[in-house]
Amino acid sequence: MRIALAGQPNCGKSTIFNNIAGYKAITSNFPGTTVKYTETRTHIFGYTCDCIDLPGTYSLTAGDPAELEARRHLLSEEVDVIINVVDASLLIRSLELTLQLLELEVPVLLCLNMMDEAQRKGIQIDAPKLSSLLGIPITPTIATTGKGLKEIFIEAVRVYEEKKRGKTLKFSRDIEAIIDELVSVLHSEWPVNENVPSRFLAIKLLESDEFFVKEIKAADFLSRVRFFQKKLEQIHGVPSDEVISSERHALAMNLFEHASTVIHPPKKDIRIAIDQWVMHKFLGYLILAAVFYGFFNLIFGIGGYIEEPLMELFDRWIGQVEGFFGEGNLSFFLSKGILQGIAGGIAIVLPYLVPFLIGLSILEDIGYLPRVAFLMDVFMHRIGLHGKSIIPFILGYGCSVPAVMATRILEFPQHRFIVSILTTMIPCAARITIIFALVAFFISPNAALAIFALNILVVAISGKILSTFYPEASLGLILEIPSYQLPPLQNTLKKSWYRIREFIVIAWPILIVGSALLALMEYAGVERYFNWFLSPLTHLLDLPISVGTTLIFGLLRKELSMIMLTQALGTTQVLTVMTKPQIMVFTVFVTFYIPCLATIAALWREIGKKGALLAILFTLSVAIFLALITRIFLGVLF
Amino acid sequence: MPTTLDQIYENSKAKVIDIQGGAGIRQRLSQMGIHPGDTITMLRYGALGGPILIEIHGSQVALGRGIASRVIVEEME
Numbered sequence: 180m181r182i183a184l185a186g187q188p189n190c191g192k193s194t195i196f197n198n199i200a201g202y203k204a205i206t207s208n209f210p211g212t213t214v215k216y217t218e219t220r221t222h223i224f225g226y227t228c229d230c231i232d233l234p235g236t237y238s239l240t241a242g243d244p245a246e247l248e249a250r251r252h253l254l255s256e257e258v259d260v261i262i263n264v265v266d267a268s269l270l271i272r273s274l275e276l277t278l279q280l281l282e283l284e285v286p287v288l289l290c291l292n293m294m295d296e297a298q299r300k301g302i303q304i305d306a307p308k309l310s311s312l313l314g315i316p317i318t319p320t321i322a323t324t325g326k327g328l329k330e331i332f333i334e335a336v337r338v339y340e341e342k343k344r345g346k347t348l349k350f351s352r353d354i355e356a357i358i359d360e361l362v363s364v365l366h367s368e369w370p371v372n373e374n375v376p377s378r379f380l381a382i383k384l385l386e387s388d389e390f391f392v393k394e395i396k397a398a399d400f401l402s403r404v405r406f407f408q409k410k411l412e413q414i415h416g417v418p419s420d421e422v423i424s425s426e427r428h429a430l431a432m433n434l435f436e437h438a439s440t441v442i443h444p445p446k447k448d449i450r451i452a453i454d455q456w457v458m459h460k461f462l463g464y465l466i467l468a469a470v471f472y473g474f475f476n477l478i479f480g481i482g483g484y485i486e487e488p489l490m491e492l493f494d495r496w497i498g499q500v501e502g503f504f505g506e507g508n509l510s511f512f513l514s515k516g517i518l519q520g521i522a523g524g525i526a527i528v529l530p531y532l533v534p535f536l537i538g539l540s541i542l543e544d545i546g547y548l549p550r551v552a553f554l555m556d557v558f559m560h561r562i563g564l565h566g567k568s569i570i571p572f573i574l575g576y577g578c579s580v581p582a583v584m585a586t587r588i589l590e591f592p593q594h595r596f597i598v599s600i601l602t603t604m605i606p607c608a609a610r611i612t613i614i615f616a617l618v619a620f621f622i623s624p625n626a627a628l629a630i631f632a633l634n635i636l637v638v639a640i641s642g643k644i645l646s647t648f649y650p651e652a653s654l655g656l657i658l659e660i661p662s663y664q665l666p667p668l669q670n671t672l673k674k675s676w677y678r679i680r681e682f683i684v685i686a687w688p689i690l691i692v693g694s695a696l697l698a699l700m701e702y703a704g705v706e707r708y709f710n711w712f713l714s715p716l717t718h719l720l721d722l723p724i725s726v727g728t729t730l731i732f733g734l735l736r737k738e739l740s741m742i743m744l745t746q747a748l749g750t751t752q753v754l755t756v757m758t759k760p761q762i763m764v765f766t767v768f769v770t771f772y773i774p775c776l777a778t779i780a781a782l783w784r785e786i787g788k789k790g791a792l793l794a795i796l797f798t799l800s801v802a803i804f805l806a807l808i809t810r811i812f813l814g815v816l817f
Numbered sequence: 818m819p820t821t822l823d824q825i826y827e828n829s830k831a832k833v834i835d836i837q838g839g840a841g842i843r844q845r846l847s848q849m850g851i852h853p854g855d856t857i858t859m860l861r862y863g864a865l866g867g868p869i870l871i872e873i874h875g876s877q878v879a880l881g882r883g884i885a886s887r888v889i890v891e892e893m894e
Contacts, residue, residue: 654842657879659879
């Protein structure tokens with residue numbers, strides 16, 4: 180049996196999912212964290228259950244690609260039970276989706292999540308009453324603490340066995356009459372897609388759902404739909420989609436009034452006071468700058484503190500290897516390569532990656548990011564982008580792949596296209612490691628800050644340039660700002676571990692193999708062909724010719740550029756072979772040039788072959804241009 | 818007197834009269850729980866013509882000024 184977790188964004192679907200699946204789906208406190216579905220297999224009472232975590236959707240009317248993905252799954256007829264997860268503190272709005280889910284004619288049960296939050300807001304919900312009004316079972320839960328989660332799945336199995344469907348709540352009589360008429364027309368005339376229940380379809384057509392209206396090929400049928408829409412509009416004096424949504428809203432309000440009581444006004448808690456500062460016109464920006472500056476220094480402080488002694492240790496070991504095997508033979512090169520690969524992971528990447536990912540997880544989970552979107556919206560619009568684009572950008576500081584996928588929360592394809600390309604230019608954790616371990620470590624933390632500042636400036640200018648090619652008046656920002664949450668530390672750590680593990684099991688082995696490979700190439704003397712091939716570039720940028728190979732390896736994983744660098748230069752004391760300006764030029768180039776393979780693949784999926792190709796060419800030209808400017812600029816200064 | 822949502826004072830309440838503009842905006846706003854007849858609390862204005870922050874049915878929503886200007890409201894005492 181297949182169970183789908185469906186609900187509005189940020190109601191805790193992924194948290195519930197992770198509770199049964201182990202940590203598989205990234206969760207955070209902003210709407211739209213899940214953009215594609217995740218699936219897991221579990222066993223309940225002898226049933227093999229496939230549980231799907233769907234992207235959040237505010238309604239079942241066609242919206243952005245993430246919402247369409249959720250709807251596609253729900254209509255696929257493969258779902259046996261829908262667990263409708265609801266933020267109990269936002270009951271009215273949430274019930275509007277519940278009403279639509281009930282129209283799908285699939286067994287539904289309601290998971291009243293965030294009961295603690297509802298209580299704080301003074302909302303007391305009479306679950307048995309609501310259950311009888313909707314005709315579906317209801318289980319109150321608090322997903323973050325795991326409360327009630329077991330019951331919800333037991334209930335899901337029961338609903339499945341009984342094939343129990345909820346009630347279809349009726350609209351006003353005149354609207355129902357029109358729906359009935361349209362349904363009968365659908366039955367007799369339209370070869371309806373089997374999966375779509377006709378009542379649901381009729382309502383969506385009356386709502387002018389873009390997706391279904393497009394499905395209508397025959398023009399005369401479309402005019403019949405329009406006839407019914409007109410009829411509704413004549414009676415109510417407003418557009419037909421508004422008639423339906425107002426009705427649904429009224430039904431939801433009605434349910435809320437019958438099944439819940441507001442026992443006291445929302446408790447004035449500290450979170451409201453915090454927002455007075457955090458979202459303030461002026462202080463908000465100061466706090467934003469302070470948060471990121473503090474974050475930056477913290478990572479550098481921790482990372483640098485760990486990197487230095489570890490590097491010394493590995494340097495000593497590499498020296499011992501040399502003493503053991505003697506210089507210049509194959510076993511020396513091979514063991515040196517492997518050792519440097521291991522050292523790169525432990526001493527260079529992990530010291531910065533771990534604090535960075537934990538910090539990012541905390542920022543995500545407490546709910547700071549939507550506030551950043553609020554503050555930055557006006558600047559995003561200046562560069563021709565939508566305020567919501569800030570979320571892919573911030574995710575980009577973690578990893579470009581989820582950042583590219585997060586562009587699905589944007590509605591317009593042209594915005595997705597531009598933001599996908601721009602987001603690959605945001606330094607991901609790997610490139611941040613390079614900036615820290617090379618520039619901050621060997622030059623100064625301020626030089627590293629300068630690179631981050633330059634990066635933001637360049638992304639802004641690129642956004643301005645790219646968006647002029649796609650002039651489209653965009654819908655402004657509509658973004659829910661969720662309440663702050665104090666996530667259980669356990670969740671935050673699990674999420675960080677989930678991301679760190681990705682480095683340890685995927686990237687690190689590649690680093691070690693790559694490092695050994697480079698050592699072998701060095702032994703065989705073939706790396707000079709690569710270097711020769713890239714010599715026009717390295718010459719142009721006035722970099723040591725031996726860095727050529729590292730740039731090629733960097734296409735596999737960005738961390739490789741850094742780790743290979745010490746390998747290619749033959750020393751971890753980078754300053755003995757590269758000048759400070761050279762380090763800057765190298766880092767600037769590595770920060771911007773061609774996305775790594777995994778990101779190219781993600782771009783290919785999201786914006787197509789042409790888009791991926793354009794991203795490669797665009798980032799390469801930007802990188803060469805900027806590195807050259809850096810070279811000239813620093814050449815004049817020093 | 819009817820005005821638009823981007824014109825009312827911070828911390829004041831207003832009742833939605835109408836939402837102007839295409840089905841796109843109307844649907845997006847209705848998904849956020851904003852319909853004619855609902856009561857909105859204006860929480861704050863963003864800097865430099867940035868978005869506004871409102872409260873509707875217990876949730877906080879950020880709206881661009883362009884969108885806010887299409888929401889016709891009546892200020893309440």
